[in-house]
Amino acid sequence: MKKINIAIDGPAGAGKSTIARALAKDRNMVYVDTGAMYRAIGLYCSRKGMDGTDAAAVEKELDNIEVSLAYENGEQVVYLNGENVNGFIRTPEAGVMASAVSVHTAVRTKLVELQKALAEKTSVVMDGRDIGTVVLPNAEVKIYLTASSAVRAKRRYDELTAKGMECDLAQLQKEIEERDYRDMTREVSPLKKAEDAVELDTSSLSIEEVVEAMQRIVAEKTGE
Ligand code: DC
Numbered sequence: 567m568k569k570i571n572i573a574i575d576g577p578a579g580a581g582k583s584t585i586a587r588a589l590a591k592d593r594n595m596v597y598v599d600t601g602a603m604y605r606a607i608g609l610y611c612s613r614k615g616m617d618g619t620d621a622a623a624v625e626k627e628l629d630n631i632e633v634s635l636a637y638e639n640g641e642q643v644v645y646l647n648g649e650n651v652n653g654f655i656r657t658p659e660a661g662v663m664a665s666a667v668s669v670h671t672a673v674r675t676k677l678v679e680l681q682k683a684l685a686e687k688t689s690v691v692m693d694g695r696d697i698g699t700v701v702l703p704n705a706e707v708k709i710y711l712t713a714s715s716a717v718r719a720k721r722r723y724d725e726l727t728a729k730g731m732e733c734d735l736a737q738l739q740k741e742i743e744e745r746d747y748r749d750m751t752r753e754v755s756p757l758k759k760a761e762d763a764v765e766l767d768t769s770s771l772s773i774e775e776v777v778e779a780m781q782r783i784v785a786e787k788t789g790e
Contacts, residue, residue, distance in 0.1 A: 569689045570595075570788055571704075573697035576711035577746045577757060578661065579718030581768050581776060582693040585711065588777045589784070590691040591640075598635065598684055599642055600694035600701070601664065603677045605655035606633045606646040608663030618666035625672040633680065658726070658733070658741060665745050668695075669752040695749055698760035707787045708763035709780060715743050717769045 572595070574586050583599055590597035610631050611618045618624065634645045643650050654660065667673050674696075681701045684690060692701065698708035713721075719739035726733045749757040759765055764783050768776050784790070 570706040570790075571685050571689065571702050572691045572707040572709070572784060573702045573705040573760070573763070574691065574693040574709050574711060575695055575697050575699070575757065575759070575763065576693075577713075577718065577749065578742055579722050580711040580713045581721070581773065582711055584773055585768075585776050585780060586691045586693040588773070589780055592777070592781070593689075593691070593784070595689040595691050596637065596684070597642060598681065598690050598692040600677065600681055600692060600697065602642065602644045602652075602655055603633050603635070603680070604664040604668045604673070605660045606644050606651055607631055607673055607677075608660055608665075608667045609651055609654055610646055611667055612659070612663050618663050619669075621670045621672075624667055624670050628672055628676060633677070635680075635684070657731075658722075658738070661745065662741065665748050669748070669754065671754050674754055695757040696755035698763045699758060700755045703760075707784050708760050709783060710759040710763040710765045711776075712765065712767050713769040715739055715746065718742050 572589065574582050576582050587597050608618060611624060611627070614627070616623050616627070632647050636643045636645060643652055644655065645651070678701050681692065685692060685702055694701065698705060716739060719735060719742050722738050722742065723733060723735045766776065766779055
């Protein structure tokens with residue numbers, strides 16, 4: 567199979583990571599979760615007690631932050647200065663912090679460079695907010711996944727409660743809407759559909775149905 571890259575963008579909770587992971591597995595491609603990289607930088611800042619919205623403070627720390635990805639037993643593992651931080655970056659607080667640090671140009675430049683390098687080496691399914699627009703503008707396939715904020719909040723709620731975390735559905739929806747607003751209105755690389763991306767609303771679809779729809783899109787675009 568020739569090397570191809572698949573870019574998946576969309577708001578928080580649209581199902582990007584579940585779908586991207588399934589698609590990558592099915593096509594024997596590497597799944598790159600770029601949100602995890604922003605979360606790792608957010609985690610570093612919150613551990614230091616920093617204000618993630620303070621551009622100058624975050625930028626000053628960037629040289630002390632090394633984020634890298636590895637693949638262990640088929641799963642992406644995020645290393646923050648050599649420490650496996652997968653167990654710390656999935657909380658709603660880490661998401662809020664990630665969104666805060668992701669508005670800074672210096673943060674984006676650092677991570678986008680890393681993401682481009684990964685996609686150059688191998689076929690990837692990469693998900694995020696700016697993959698089709700900025701990171702991989704020449705990706706063979708671009709998909710923009712959406713779903714209503716109520717559906718996305720419910721999915722996050724089910725995911726977190728399944729892990730035994732306590733959470734409030736209305737609060738989750740509010741946080742998701744705030745995060746959407748911040749991600750879509752930020753100055754640098756806001757979340758938006760690339761002109762040549764195919765949009766897929768997953769509100770009333772099962773995971774299997776979304777994966778099937780994506781496979782059709784990929785086959786159409788690549789002839790494979
Ligand atoms: O996909 P996620 O929820 O793990 O992403 C966490 C935050 O990181 C999200 O609110 C915005 C930011 N992000 C980004 O700005 N660009 C990306 N490519 C991925 C994530």
